[in-house]
């Protein structure tokens with residue numbers, strides 16, 4: 001496979017792990033075809049899509065006959081295929097270990113992704129609001145921010161794994177950005193100053209605005 005090969009990415013702009021994959025493609029100039037998936041219309045529930053992503057979620061990738069699910073796996077694949085010689089997936093074994101550690105935590109049961117989805121989706125998209133559930137998930141999200149503050153960013157590096165940007169940061173930032181859509185004027189990153197400073201750096205990156213356009217159109221709060 002050469003790195004001029006076009007990949008198809010199956011993405012919804014409202015999905016934070018999908019935005020991470022899309023962002024990578026833009027930042028690294030990956031030749032890609034954007035395949036929009038309308039979750040609300042059930043595009044991901046078809047048998048055709050299940051053949052691309054067995055789990056019937058976004059994001060997914062197709063490259064020739066090769067298909068892949070899971071944002072962390074997709075970013076690993078893309079950074080090795082299209083970012084050879086760059087820092088996205090670092091050569092340094094210890095830094096690469098940190099990236100893998102972050103991805104495992106992020107996508108695991110207690111990660112930022114699980115907490116963010118748990119809070120944002122019922123708050124914004126649920127047909128019937130369950131305020132008790134929302135309050136619980138809000139606590140989970142704050143605990144996930146604590147992990148970022150007290151562990152991943154506690155080494156006082158500019159980015160999650162080291163002093164430079166890696167795919168770990170691309171996964172994390174769209175989760176925090178999702179909070180814009182929540183109607184919660186009390187939300188602030190002031191208790192998480194390292195997260196706040198890191199997030200400001202992420203927001204200043206190229207293409208942040210364009211990949212978050214739909215989220216920012218629904219913006220209820222800033223923080």
Ligand SMILES: N[C@@H](CCC(=O)N[C@@H](CS)C(=O)NCC(=O)O)C(=O)O
Pocket residue numbers: 014015016017018039044056057058059069070071072107113117
């Ligand atoms: N661990 C997966 C999570 C993917 C995921 O949950 N995507 C959500 C959108 S953020 C989705 O497709 N939900 C549709 C559904 O569950 O029906 C990843 O990182 O790719």
